[in-house]
Amino acid sequence: MSSAFLYVRVSTDEQALRGYSLPFQEKKLQEYCSLYKIQVIDIIREDHSAKTFNRPAWNRLMRSLKERHAACPDLLLFTKWDRFSRNASEAFATIAMLKRMGVMTQAIDQPLDLSIPENKILLAVYIATSEVENERRSLNVKQGIHEAREQGRWTSHPPLGYTYTYTCLGEKCLSIKEYEASFIETAFILIAANPKRSIQSIYEQLLAEGMQCSRSNFWRILQNPAYCGKVYVPAFDDKPSHFVNGKHTGIVSELLFKQVQQTLRSKRGQSGISESTNQKLILRGFVSCPQCGKRLTGSRSKGRYAHYSYYHCYRCKSFRIRADKVNQQFQNQIGTIVAGEGYTNIFHRILNSFLQQQQQDVARTKVVLSNSIHKLIDRIVKANMLQSTNEITVEDFLLIKADCESHIKRLAMDFQESKRQEKLAKVALKSTLKKLTNPGYFWATADILNKRQFLYLLIDQEIILSEHFKMANSLIWQAQMVYGVACQEVFRDAQRFNWVNELDSINQEMISEIILCEQSKNRTIDAQKAQYILDFMANMVLLILRITWPFFRKE
Template identity: 25%
Template sequence: MKRTQESEKLLHVAVYIRVSSDEQAERGDSIRDQKERGLNYIEEHHNMILHDIYLDDGVSGQKIDRDDFTRLMNHVKEGLVDLIIFTKLDRWFRSLRHYLNTQAILEKYHAAWTAIDQPYFDTSTPYGRAFVAQSMTFAELEAQNGGLRVADVFRTKVAHGEVITGKVPRGYQIQDKHLVLSEEAPAIYDALMYFLKHQSMNRAVDYLKETYGIIMTLQNFKQSLLRNDKITGRYRGNDSYCPRLISDEDFCEIQRILDHNINIKSSQKYPYIFTGLLVCAECGRKMGGCQINTASKRKDGTVIRYKYPAYECKQHRAYKTCDNGGQIREVRIEECLLKKLREQLGSYTADFETKGRKTVDNRIKKNQLRRKIRRLKDLYLNDALLLEEYKADRAELEAELESLPDIEPPSEYPAASIRMHNTDFESMYRHLDNQQKRLFWRAVIKEIRLSGRTGLHREYTVVFL
């Protein structure tokens, strides 16, 4: 009697659909086909009701980071889903490790799944789970072998300078399966040099449009040109993959500019001098610009209102997760830096001469970061981290990993810092506008770490380039 009652329990069912582009075209596992079979399956069982349909389009089964799969797992944890159905096991996973981790979560929250085209899979018994795990091993092997074959073909093509995609950066075109410079190349080169001079993507994109009639979005200009090492002739280990558009020195300088976030959104009314340079010493996040509004009353009764540019820790303001509260005026930062800069420059130069030039090997540190990313993913899969925490921590680790070269060559002698130390830069500085002041600070400073108040004072730690 108890068994009958359990079988008659109304089940909230999730239909999960996954396709990759090649499978949809070659094998007919279309979105419509999987959806219709899933809905028909629910219609045939009077104790089932559709909760929602989850679709991951163009995503490999070996990837765990799928948008709708993540949404589905969150609904499972909220107790909204009793049963997950899909057409075949390989729609669910092609990685044994991902399957086992996910299965543990499903069992914890009392959710089951069924492959409607493969009813012999049964996760309710030890033998059934063992059979599924064995099948996942072969599915994973098949997927990995297919990926290796494709990777080998691409590797051979790249080694011979052949294109493997139809998407090429502006200034290039495909000719006989190879990348060559197009008629736009001189214009693109000019725009890149314009960006190096003015250090503004907005101005460079406008210049490209007004001078040559070439229209690009900011994102496209950044990703397809400024961040694309193909413009140096390199691609996937082939140093002579295609003709070079700019020098290595110019490309490295572009990356430095981008990494220091010197570009301001076009909608920003006030050009904050220290945007991207100020870092909260308490939480390690960038500090953002804000305004301090004050007012004073004259003897005649009129009120004069003032607005002062300032900076604050956004983590403190928005979430109260940082103790570095309060706002600090931009003029106070300038005064402090100008007062300390000469002493800091002298100390920096002396320190450089004492320590000499050293080559830094970051490969061990990069491997440690990769292991941290893998451990972080395992923690999330085992329900030890929330999705928001996982994404935020992973993005931070990946950003640090991407910023580290394998080998850092010895630093160049700080000639610019020495010349500045020997000149009256304070007087020259006061005649600069805000854009020029931004360029001035970014020429010598990597970041400024700003601590919370100790009494009435804050501590500044300046890190030079």
């Protein structure tokens, strides 16, 4: 009895809808083996393109055959030759290699006896047809993208600050996403207005205010001409690369964009956003000299046995202190501050409110995605009926089908991501609450960038360093009251963040609860000060949520 490996492969939803799904191929091959009494040793399932043989499942198969980890079969069976390969030159080489191992390849729907030389011409036709189809589709896509860019249309994923919308004519276009765009505009203004300020400090400030962006992406944003209304058109055929005016509205003016580019060119090569902040100088930018009040910088010095980091003053040049001792003292002090029981309950209610809102948003998103997928499937079915009655051509049907299935694949991925977010939201409450009520726990588990975001929110004024400095004196007054470290007699103006959720449904209840918390400590505050405390707590919740749970976003 002959033995065989069954190879089933699918790379797109289009193939699945055509009847090329993995279960369909597997069933067909099993029936073939049962009919011809061929023993099935193993089934190799692949979800990868056939442009090359660099495919995960295929690579595992070849390694096992070469190392003799798997029993060598007589046959490698698949349904059609385009399931095996869409690259003629690689296909012939692979067939020859398998033949040397004693394995014969065969497509059950397109059987060929490769011992007959003339059949190799048919094999070349089968595979080359698929290869040409791939290359033609790729060329059409490239030409379409080039033409769209020439017309000023954005063809990639929308950059931060933009989202895709549709015009009344059904055309897809970029529209400004106000919440994110405000951070982009602020970044350009801050850099142009303060050329000497480091990009890193501006980036950290915006993160603390709620911007969601990696450091590398932030740098790309600052150099992206899309933000001043331009679209880059790469070189194509004999045409050189150039810029065109985009159909979208720019977030910043062209003049402001050019000013920022000039500033960035002058900073290139200097330490900035591309340089990670020294882990041992984490408080740099937050501490000041006790003698002259100048903000301290930091550096490393080589000792007898190791390098040591120091905070020191460039102005008076007389103050210098070991960074590790200051950092440890700061960590010890932040580890002692804990929210009171009343404020812990308020943190819990705020956190519940945000997570419930997130879960409701996810549930709505899932319904919208599911409905959209069903509509696209209905459109394919309708197009198929029109094609079967010759009301549209086969080519038109395939174009409609390809367009719908590309959208279905993207929507399906979004649907799976929504399900993952729903699960994560359910486990976020306990760990996030502990970090909110005990900042020392958060400090011990966060990385350096997240710690600095935390400091931008928590620290109101620079810490005057001394041998026995008090970190609590530099906290904003709302934090001092929530964590019970001091009682401010003078309430400075509270900083308000434009990304605070006002929590309208429970706002007044919690304001009253905050007033009662302070009365229990023999302190009297009015509703406005209680609102400022609530705002601070909401910002704390959002910051910890976004740092700990990347799925959490506020649109």
